[in-house]
Amino acid sequence: MFQGTNLACVRGDRKLFESISFKLEAGGLMQVNGPNGSGKTSLLRILCGLSSPGMGIISWNDVAIGTLGSEYFRELTYIGHLSGTKDDLTALENLRISSALAGQKISDKQAQDALTYMGLRGRESLPAKVLSQGQRRRVALARLLVCKTKLWILDEPLAALDVSAVKLMQALLEQHLKQEGMVIMTTHQDIDVTAASTIQLQLA
Amino acid sequence: MFFWIVQRDLLLAVRRRSDVLTTLFFFIIVVSLFPLSVGPEMNMLRTMAPGVVWVAALLASMLSLGRLFASDYLDGTLEQMLLSPHSLPFLVLGKALAHWLVSGVPLVMMAPVLGIQYDLPLDALFVLTLSLMLGTPVLSLIGAIGAGLTLGLRGSGVLVSLLVLPLYIPVLIFGAGAVEANMAGVEFDAHLSLLGAFLLVSIVFAPWAAAASLRVSME
Numbered sequence: 001m002f003q004g005t006n007l008a009c010v011r012g013d014r015k016l017f018e019s020i021s022f023k024l025e026a027g028g029l030m031q032v033n034g035p036n037g038s039g040k041t042s043l044l045r046i047l048c049g050l051s052s053p054g055m056g057i058i059s060w061n062d063v064a065i066g067t068l069g070s071e072y073f074r075e076l077t078y079i080g081h082l083s084g085t086k087d088d089l090t091a092l093e094n095l096r097i098s099s100a101l102a103g104q105k106i107s108d109k110q111a112q113d114a115l116t117y118m119g120l121r122g123r124e125s126l127p128a129k130v131l132s133q134g135q136r137r138r139v140a141l142a143r144l145l146v147c148k149t150k151l152w153i154l155d156e157p158l159a160a161l162d163v164s165a166v167k168l169m170q171a172l173l174e175q176h177l178k179q180e181g182m183v184i185m186t187t188h189q190d191i192d193v194t195a196a197s198t199i200q201l202q203l204a
Numbered sequence: 205m206f207f208w209i210v211q212r213d214l215l216l217a218v219r220r221r222s223d224v225l226t227t228l229f230f231f232i233i234v235v236s237l238f239p240l241s242v243g244p245e246m247n248m249l250r251t252m253a254p255g256v257v258w259v260a261a262l263l264a265s266m267l268s269l270g271r272l273f274a275s276d277y278l279d280g281t282l283e284q285m286l287l288s289p290h291s292l293p294f295l296v297l298g299k300a301l302a303h304w305l306v307s308g309v310p311l312v313m314m315a316p317v318l319g320i321q322y323d324l325p326l327d328a329l330f331v332l333t334l335s336l337m338l339g340t341p342v343l344s345l346i347g348a349i350g351a352g353l354t355l356g357l358r359g360s361g362v363l364v365s366l367l368v369l370p371l372y373i374p375v376l377i378f379g380a381g382a383v384e385a386n387m388a389g390v391e392f393d394a395h396l397s398l399l400g401a402f403l404l405v406s407i408v409f410a411p412w413a414a415a416a417s418l419r420v421s422m423e
Contacts (some may be wrong), residue, residue, distance in 0.1 A: 050422060052423070070289040073288060078284075086281065086285045089215070089219070097212050098284060101284055101285060102284065102288060128220075134240075
C-alpha cells in the first residue's frame with residue numbers, strides 16, 4: 001500500500017499544492033492531472049523521494065519512505081521527463097546499464113527481447129543519439145518490461161510516442177496492474193487503462 | 205555494481221575521446237611551455253620542475269571536473285542513480301575511479317616524459333611519478349564533492365575551483381615537496397606517506413560527502 005498524507009510543496013514563496021492525500025492499493029492506478037506548472041512533476045519527484053515534501057508523510061506499507069531508504073527504491077521504477085538514455089551508448093547498452101543501476105541485472109537476450117517488444121528491432125545497436133525522440137522514449141520505457149518492481153511512477157510516459165506505442169504502453173500498464181502492481185502517472189493524452197481502482201488526483 | 209559504473213564511464217570516455225585528450229593536451233602544453241619561455245637555464249628548470257608539473261596536473265584535473273556529473277545530470281541518469289537501490293557513495297566512488305583512470309592516469313604516465321624537459325635526474329622522475337600516482341586520485345575524489353555541490357549552477361566552473369582549490373593545496377604541497385626533498389637529498393618518505401594518508405582518508409570520506417552533496421543539489 002502506498003499512501004500520502006497531507007502533502008504540500010512550496011517553491012520559493014509560492015505554494016504549488018497543499019493538503020494532498022491519497023491511498024493507493026495493490027492493482028491501483030493514480031492519474032495526476034493539472035495544467036502546466038501546477039506541480040505534477042514536483043509531486044512525482046516528492047513521491048519518489050528525490051525531493052522532500054514541504055509538509056506531510058509518504059509511506060510504503062505503513063513505513064515512511066525516508067526510513068526505508070534503498071528498500072523502497074528496490075520497489076520503485078521512476079521514469080521522468082529526462083529519459084536517462086546516454087547519447088553515446090547503444091539502445092542495448094542503455095537498457096542493460098539502466099536496469100543494472102536499478103538493481104536488476106539482465107542478459108543481452110532479455111534486453112533484446114524487451115527492445116523488440118517496444119518496436120526497436122534492428123535498432124538495438126545504434127547509438128541513442130541517432131534515434132528519434134519517440135524511439136529514445138521507447139528505449140527508456142523498455143525498462144518497465146524487464147524490471148520487477150511494484151510501484152511505477154511515470155512522468156508523461158506518452159510524450160513523443162505514436163499511436164501504436166501508446167497502445168503498447170496501455171497493454172503494458174494493464175498487465176502490470178493485473179499483477180498487483182501500482183502505477184502513478186501524469187499525462188495530457190487520453191489513455192484508457194482499466195484498473196482494480198483508479199484515483200484521479202487533480203492539482204489546481 | 206561498482207564495476208558496472210566504472211565500465212560504463214570508461215566506455216563513454218572511449219566513445220568521446222576528445223574530452224580525455226583535452227585534459228591530457230592541456231597538461232602537456234602547460235608543462236612544455238615553461239622550459240621554452242624561461243630559457244635553458246638547467247638549474248632553474250630543475251628547481252621549478254616539481255611545482256610546475258604539479259600545478260599543471262592540478263589544473264588539468266580541475267578542468268575535467270565539470271564533466272564528472274554534468275552529463276549524467278543533463279540526461280537524467282543521475283536521478284536514476286539517486287533512486288538506485290545500490291548505495292550512492294559506492295556509485296560515486298566508481299565514478300571518481302573512472303574519472304581518475306581517464307583523466308589522472310594519462311597525466312601520471314606522461315609526467316616522466318615531460319620531466320625530461322626540466323633535466324630532472326632519473327630518481328627524481330621516479331618520485332615525481334609516484335607522488336602523482338598517489339596524489340591525482342585524491343584530486344578526483346575531492347573534486348567529486350565540489351562537482352556535486354555546484355551541479356546545475358550557472359558559472360559552476362569558477363565556483364568549483366573556488367571550492368576545491370583550498371582542499372587541493374595540501375596535496376600540491378606534499379606532492380611537489382616529495383620531489384624537492386628527493387632532489388635536495390633528503391628523505392622523501394614522509395611526504396609520500398602523507399599523500400597516502402590523504403588518499404585513504406579521501407577514499408573513505410569523499411564519496412559520502414559527494415553523495416550527500418548530490419542529494420542536496422538534486423532536491
